[in-house]
Amino acid sequence: MAESCDPVALAERHARQRLGKTQLAFIVLQCNIRAMQNLFRIAFWLALVFAVIMALVPHPPEFPGEPGDKFQHMLAFATLAVLGVLGYPQIPKLRIGLGLVVLGAGIEIAQMIPQLHRDAEWSDLAADTCAVMVMIALAALALRTIRARR
Numbered sequence: 001m002a003e004s005c006d007p008v009a010l011a012e013r014h015a016r017q018r019l020g021k022t023q024l025a026f027i028v029l030q031c032n033i034r035a036m037q038n039l040f041r042i043a044f045w046l047a048l049v050f051a052v053i054m055a056l057v058p059h060p061p062e063f064p065g066e067p068g069d070k071f072q073h074m075l076a077f078a079t080l081a082v083l084g085v086l087g088y089p090q091i092p093k094l095r096i097g098l099g100l101v102v103l104g105a106g107i108e109i110a111q112m113i114p115q116l117h118r119d120a121e122w123s124d125l126a127a128d129t130c131a132v133m134v135m136i137a138l139a140a141l142a143l144r145t146i147r148a149r150r
Contacts, residue, residue, distance in 0.1 A: 040087030
């Protein structure tokens with residue numbers, strides 16, 4: 001059963017059940033984790049919308065330092081992978097990764113539309129896929145390390 005994150009409800013429960021400091025701290029931590037997951041979810045969807053718009057606008061703006069196209073792809077999809085794993089920990093990482101690769105493929109297919117004046121390159125999809133695979137692997141390794149230290 002999910003604990004209430006309302007401070008008043010927590011204080012009342014603490015007084016009623018005489019929760020130990022450890023139990024109360026755990027409940028507060030759980031509330032903070034849920035709040036952070038919600039922030040990561042919002043950031044994920046905002047980043048996804050931004051990435052799709054930037055990939056499909058006919059003449060995207062130049063970025064400072066003029067990073068290469070493949071770097072921009074890898075940065076976008078690495079960011080999406082991290083935000084996806086942090087925002088949706090209950091979804092298997094492989095499923096998140098596959099979803100992002102499908103998104104990358106969809107972007108490349110959409111870039112084939114002549115009116116967009118964009119160039120579809122399958123090497124962009126390869127860059128997207130590499131970034132997703134690396135970040136998903138790093139996330140899995142980090143979570144495994146954290147769990148092993150408990």
